[in-house]
Amino acid sequence: MSGLIGLTAAELATKLASGEVSSVEATRAHLDRIAEVDAEVHAFLHVSDHALEVAADIDRRRAAGEALGVLAGVPLAIKDVLVTTDMPSTSGSRILEGYLSPFDATVVARSRAAGLVPLGNTNMDEFAMGSSTEHSAYGPTHNPWDLDRIPGGSGGGSAAAVAAFEAPLALGSDTGGSIRQPAHVTGTVGVKPTYGAVSRYGAIALASSLDQIGPVTRTVLDAGLLHDVIGGHDHNDSTSLTDLWPSFAEAAREGATGDVLKGLRIGVVRQLPDSGFQPGVSASFHAALAEMAAHGAEIVEVDAPHFEYGVAAYYLILPAEASSNLAKFDSVRFGMRVPVDGTVEDVMSATRDAGFGPEVKRRIILGTYALSAGYYDAYYGSAQKVRTLIQRDFDAAFAQVDVIATPTAPTTAFRLGEKIDDPLQMYLNDVTTIPANLAGVPGISIPSGLSADDALPVGIQFLAPVREDARLYRVGAALEALLVDSWGAPLLAKAPVLGGTR
Amino acid sequence: MATPDLMDFETALELFEPVLGFEVHVELNTKTKMFSAAPNSFGREPNTDLAPVDLGLPGSMPVVNEQAIRYSISLGLALGCSIAPSSRFARKNYFYPDLGKNYQISQYDEPIAFEGSVEVELGDGSIVTIPIERAHMEEDAGKLTHVGGSTGRIQGASSSLVDYNRAGVPLVEIVTKPIFGAEHRAPELAAAYVRTIRDIVIALGISDAKMERGNLRCDANVSIRPRGQEKLGTRTETKNVNSMRSVERAVKYEIQRQAAILAAGGTITQETRNWHEETGRTSPGRPKSDADDYRYFPEPDLLPVVPAPELIEELRAALPEPPAVRRRRLKAEWGFTDLEFQDVANGGILAEVEATIAAGASPAAARKWWTGEIARLANAAEREASDLVSPADVAALQALVDAGTLTDKLARQVLEGVIAGEGTPQQVVDARGLAVVSDDGALIAAIDEALLAQPDVLAKIRDGKVQAAGAIIGAVMKAMRGQADAARVRELILERAAAQ
Amino acid sequence: MSEFTPELVRHLGVLSRIRLSDEEVERLTGELDAIVDNIAKVSEVATADVPATSHPVPLQNVFRPDVVGDTLTAEQALQNAPDSDGVRFRVTAILGEEQ
Ligand SMILES: [Mg+2]
């Protein structure tokens, strides 16, 4: 990819700072790219009318000598789960069509304050329920590597937007893998920070105890730069950590030197055997581990006996919390209303029937069941105990190793429609990403290569202890540097041409 | 028949033993809401005191008000409760249009305060100990206005309007254990209990405690069981009884209603019931199909409350004296007789009298106002005396009397003006022109005119028949529209009669 | 097998205010039965001695000072309302006619 849209955010930021490129030029280049390819990719639900104005303002302020943030003037795509005051936010649902928030999500406000230029809202599975973006009420997003395939989910729009060079940076949300798994299938980078490291205020809640907001980018350094902008304490989110965080961009730069690999202990989970993965996926995973080992890392097998209960616990906790979080969509204060005859209860029920898609209804019903009198202890209560057990697994593992590595997901991008009628199969996609959300630990997915069996991207996931997000940036950047070096170019250089302008 | 017969109360008590229980919701008078920085206000324009979380807007999140925690701990301590080393919030899930999120953030299995007791004094001076099960924190709901039906009732309404200003106002819900042994004093005990809770929260300064405004709301649980039966009867919960007199009446009504049903071989339905002030009856409450399944779970957006032991001790040390101790002290300080003091205490106006005295009135004057004219007006209006007028205004009124600006009769007129919302006593005096005429010139003019009009009376006075002056006093007072000091008028009449 | 029946699914639909068609009830009964069979295994390891975790990163006593902050204007509060009288949100009758 050449021209302005081919630049990483870090490169673009340097050119913006030096005055070589204006934000208006950079923004226009990305808007042009969206106009060119998004009919095919459908990464965006809404493209901002204000992007060029915002960019011009940044250019003016820069010309006036104002001290601007590192990423000032760089365009940003925003997952539709995040509310914004100048664009409709729907969380991919019909029930919120046209909804305009009177306030910005904290991460959006911080991005604006840092001078980033919102380009538009990206597509997602409705209310972030899904692993394929096929559950969007507004039609699926297509994987830029193969338009017949899923871009992952729920944040398929954000991942596809950066993979298709429609945006250098995007924001995502990750409840069970919704940042990392799309990164895996689109050859991009995604980070789920430590729970509480990034504010959830203004993120339309799916499962409050699992949701985290994070960066979606093409490089580890870019993820660190964006994480530096959005992270840190927010008094509007009670679960926000008060920690002072190091610069993750700095950590990524440090990691790229490769020193971190010397003596690094990388854990591989015995309970996630190769047999659980597509052969091309596990081959890519082992090749990446071998590369790291060749540069001084030590691969250690660790036990995580309760990971196998993770999916089950997740599919109790998530629907339970979601059934409550989504109760607010009742046609009274905002959102769709289906004005049937009868009582307000009839109107609410008809609206929620018409406004929610099948996957959302399925999970609300499941969550209502899990919380019901008489079932709570067996289901929700037990699931919360499994959480404790998985945390203990992590504690024991991290006593032995610095990071844990897994393939990010069991398979490469599957075909659109392939699993849509089999929710259980769909749920099993998240087996590797879910434990991090249950335990609150941070995770990163970076491209490890192409699968030998289908030439589609594969991601490797690293997990670190709670609050050790910087370690992931170091390790991720180290492996990224080695792999890009060995490939001679970023993995996305191998992606097929979209729009005919590469 | 629409309503069941009532059994005579005495007969009901012969046959059945009443068992009571109360849930009292106290609205805290914090500056902001329980989970948002929007003002905790009353009477403002609809939907103007809202933060995103009060409307349940997408992406909004709750943050706990620290002052509400302190107030709740203080209240828990004043109720003799243990303060939980760790408590947490839970979501109570049910759909209702006055709930912005369709769940109420409340406390469930881990309330902030539990296991206490409170001493309640009855009219005859006897003390009853009410066992407290728990006191937990939660948020209030918005307000519904029903349109298109009769008299604003939900029944028959074609639509409802929602104002969420009250949504998120901090509440403490105080739940008693079952109360046994109240017997024929059950109705009185109910009122006395609510009065005691009100006294406590006023003394703590944590609630405005105006029942009329819903700052204090009582749900009364009543069941009865045949004499000698171990098993508790089926209870009803009469919701939102919003005055002490109503609590008393509602409990009495339910005992009589349930007794009539059981005596006729019927069964009591476990249900919530609504209290109707006008008819003095209860009726079945709104059907709550979800009531059996609130799907409580720990609120994931909020964290446990783990009060430092030092905080608890600090708040304990700052507690006001317990109501019973306070009563003994006040009675001695004010020098009231037993009867005088019981009048005040049982009238639910102890705090008002105390505040009136603190504002400068003498104990006797404060008592006279609150047990006299104000109580009479409250009775006539079927309202709580405390809701009619503020202690500060009563003290100001008495000060005007003491200064000779108002006669007792004028003062009563001014009180009516204050209650009618015409302003402070001084403002009413000014606006209505009610002050005593102390200008002798005006009085003399009126006297001379009256003497001139009634020469026969003048003659009698001159003849030393002083009591004849009464007729002239009457004429002068009429001319002055009552705003004259009668004693001064008499003095002046005698002077003028002698001079003519 | 778990205990999903069409009646249970219909009841859950009422609790969660989703009007489910007979078709949906039928489909959901089968799907949820399979899903719950799969996820019920959490109880295998959730023994009494294991404490529950409701927050992945433990914190406590997160409070806000009792100070008035920004509020929405009435216009903002009502800007997304499906129906209102201009100052309050409007909903249709809460009770049915027979009540
Ligand atoms: Mg209650």
Ligand SMILES: [Zn+2]
């Ligand atoms: Zn309550």
